[in-house]
Amino acid sequence: xxxxxxxxxxxxxxxxRRLSLYDRCLEEFNKGGKKIVSSSDIxxxxxxxxxxxxxxxxxxxEFGVRGVGYYVENLQEDIKRALGINRSWNCALVxxxxxxxxxxxxxxLAKRGFRISAIFERDPILVEMGSFQDIPMFSxxxxxxxxxxxxxKIGIIAVNPETALKVSHxxxxxxxxxxxxxxxxxxxxxxxxxMRNVDFAIDLEGIAFQLHNE
Amino acid sequence: xxxxxxxxxxxxxxxxRRLSLYDRCLEEFNKGGKKIVSSSDIxxxxxxxxxxxxxxxxxxxEFGVRGVGYYVENLQEDIKRALGINRSWNCALVxxxxxxxxxxxxxxLAKRGFRISAIFERDPILVEMGSFQDIPMFSxxxxxxxxxxxxxKIGIIAVNPETALKVSHxxxxxxxxxxxxxxxxxxxxxxxxxMRNVDFAIDLEGIAFQLHNE
DNA sequence: ACGTGTGAAGCATTTCACAGCG
DNA sequence: CGCTGTGAAATGCTTCACACGT
Numbered sequence: 033x034x035x036x037x038x039x040x041x042x043x044x045x046x047x048x049r050r051l052s053l054y055d056r057c058l059e060e061f062n063k064g065g066k067k068i069v070s071s072s073d074i075x076x077x078x079x080x081x082x083x084x085x086x087x088x089x090x091x092x093x094e095f096g097v098r099g100v101g102y103y104v105e106n107l108q109e110d111i112k113r114a115l116g117i118n119r120s121w122n123c124a125l126v127x128x129x130x131x132x133x134x135x136x137x138x139x140x141l142a143k144r145g146f147r148i149s150a151i152f153e154r155d156p157i158l159v160e161m162g163s164f165q166d167i168p169m170f171s172x173x174x175x176x177x178x179x180x181x182x183x184x185k186i187g188i189i190a191v192n193p194e195t196a197l198k199v200s201h202x203x204x205x206x207x208x209x210x211x212x213x214x215x216x217x218x219x220x221x222x223x224x225x226x227m228r229n230v231d232f233a234i235d236l237e238g239i240a241f242q243l244h245n246e
Numbered sequence: 247x248x249x250x251x252x253x254x255x256x257x258x259x260x261x262x263r264r265l266s267l268y269d270r271c272l273e274e275f276n277k278g279g280k281k282i283v284s285s286s287d288i289x290x291x292x293x294x295x296x297x298x299x300x301x302x303x304x305x306x307x308e309f310g311v312r313g314v315g316y317y318v319e320n321l322q323e324d325i326k327r328a329l330g331i332n333r334s335w336n337c338a339l340v341x342x343x344x345x346x347x348x349x350x351x352x353x354x355l356a357k358r359g360f361r362i363s364a365i366f367e368r369d370p371i372l373v374e375m376g377s378f379q380d381i382p383m384f385s386x387x388x389x390x391x392x393x394x395x396x397x398x399k400i401g402i403i404a405v406n407p408e409t410a411l412k413v414s415h416x417x418x419x420x421x422x423x424x425x426x427x428x429x430x431x432x433x434x435x436x437x438x439x440x441m442r443n444v445d446f447a448i449d450l451e452g453i454a455f456q457l458h459n460e
Numbered sequence: 461a462c463g464t465g466t467g468a469a470g471c472a473t474t475t476c477a478c479a480g481c482g
Numbered sequence: 483c484g485c486t487g488t489g490a491a492a493t494g495c496t497t498c499a500c501a502c503g504t
Binding site for chain 1: 494495496497498499502503504
Binding site for chain 2: 048138144210228230
């Protein structure tokens with residue numbers, strides 16, 4: 033197996049998203065006891081085409097064996113390495129409302145290597161509790177100190193839209209380099225900081241549009 | 247203003263997403279008392295470029311006035327019409343866990359014309375309550391009957407991943423044509439049914455990838 | 461013989477640049 | 483004159499088809 037240096041080739045955002053998907057598929061193949069898969073196997077399972085998959089891999093190296101296929105376990109390792117999730121990432125959750133609890137309640141983040149290691153919340157009564165599920169909980173005022181102390185690089189904004197702008201500034205001031213924003217607010221970030229939005233309403237609007245035009 | 251028939255021209259998914267964004271921006275311009283905006287105004291506010299915006303509009307018609315710009319209110323109407331959200335859509339929420347409550351607790355869906363008009367939940371104790379925030383709550387077994395009676399066309403899956411596959415089948419059987427899936431399960435749908443996935447972990451992996459490569 | 465890896469072709473989307481119109 | 487609307491150019495992404503290695 034050969035692993036390219038990612039160097040200065042621009043890799044399509046779509047490729048990255050698909051790699052995450054492939055990785056999930058492989059998880060299932062693995063559970064099913066499959067040792068070797070072909071690009072067509074993966075394609076069938078996750079609804080892309082085989083050439084796409086091989087091309088996606090090719091950005092990062094040669095992960096397979098010609099005439100044979102891909103060794104499931106090796107491939108998973110390679111993909112994780114390519115994505116940078118062959119390690120654990122500490123995240124800060126800002127906002128302990130229903131959405132925040134939903135994120136804490138699912139294991140799908142932890143399973144993918146994202147550990148929420150601090151919670152920040154406005155409501156003093158909640159903060160009073162000190163922690164939730166063994167994750168320490170702080171007031172908003174502690175954000176700068178805690179995030180730099182913990183060396184947290186990823187922040188998750190799950191507050192109400194009005195507060196989102198201030199929170200994003202505070203996170204960035206504290207040294208966060210990547211933000212996942214669950215509010216519909218359009219937040220601007222300085223270069224060097226990555227920002228990704230999750231907006232249910234936009235997805236629903238996409239659905240509405242399709243249905244609208246039969 | 248001229249409004250094209252959407253006819254059989256394929257409109258990029260990305261254009262649809264951006265239109266939703268533009269609409270939000272206009273909301274803010276509107277609140278700020280602005281009556282007329284240019285494509286550059288919108289571009290600045292939501293981080294695209296003016297040509298992109300004009301091109302996006304052009305798929306649907308001529309929304310502006312040459313030499314002048316766009317009348318904010320008219321433009322919003324036109325965009326909503328283009329997206330098919332100049333009306334209200336009834337949705338069914340399946341799963342009344344933290345995530346479900348988070349969706350119910352935010353007004354951002356209602357503000358965009360999506361009304362959750364039925365909740366389905368597995369836990370009998372919750373179902374016993376009969377309703378939540380005036381929205382009737384049913385057991386899973388009632389899904390087929392209620393959805394066809396109410397004429398619901400959009401379903402939101404907010405259950406655990408193991409249950410997601412069955413729920414998707416049940417929704418489709420009941421006549422749902424669009425599904426928003428919050429689980430990481432990869433669900434296949436028959437032609438004629440739209441499926442959109444919301445997967446936080448994939449977005450986080452996108453962030454991790456960027457950070458990983460400086 | 462088989463399935464990967466990859467240049468080249470094909471398609472889609474974005475950006476440019478300017479004509480058109482108030 | 484200014485800003486939209488739009489063909490044409492540029493860019494980016496996906497699919498094809500076949501050489502290559504096992």
